[in-house]
Amino acid sequence: MNDDAPSEAQAPAEPDGGKTAPAEVGVGPWEGPLPAGEHWDPDLLADGDRRNVVDKYRYWKHEAIVADLDSKRHDFHIAIENWQHDLNIGTVVRTANAFLAKEVHIIGRRRWNRRGAMVTDRYQHVRHHPTVQDFVAWAQGEGLAIIGIDIFPDSVPLESYDLPRNCVLVFGQEGPGLTPEVHDAAVATLSIEQYGSTRSINAASAAAIAMHAWIRRHNFGQRVTG
Structure with a gap:
């Protein structure tokens, strides 16, 4: 499996096999x-900035961007x-x-x-823990x-x-989900309400929903009801 991430200036592959020139990224x-x-x-000022960053950070040094982000990071962590x-991890990092x-x-x-992180791991602090106990x-x-965040008999709805x-x-491995050790250590296990035929959504999608729930609660003051 290739662990090399694409460069920040690398555009997604063209659906026609590369016959069309990729759109230029950045400024x-x-x-x-x-x-x-x-x-x-x-x-960057001399050559242009082709990185995948918001306009505010165009032409900024990498370390300056990280320092600015560090000054206003939220209080929640993702594990x-x-x-x-798991192939979902890159997407989870990008969403984080x-x-x-x-x-x-x-x-x-x-x-x-x-690969799924699209180089956002350069701006996001990532810490490794070899075991659940650690x-x-x-x-x-x-x-x-x-x-x-998983479906267990004792799970309560994230929405409430x-x-x-x-x-x-904390999100489990795609397929088996959270290990019993994490489930036992959690103060609560939450499930995401679903209405279709599938038993679950993938970890990357669940992570995005849960993170946004935290943002709604603590950045927008939207208290849950019910």
């Missing part, structure tokens, strides 16, 4: 007088179990970056497929509520659960 060289400030990258090289999670935690195997000890030491501000949302 060209800076036009006009050069701006002043330590956060500007002289090479995902990685015992079988979008919602500005404090950190992403990989439990189990250190190596994970970064992860639980770390979370408890940080005073974080461990919240499992008041997510705590300081928490870590």
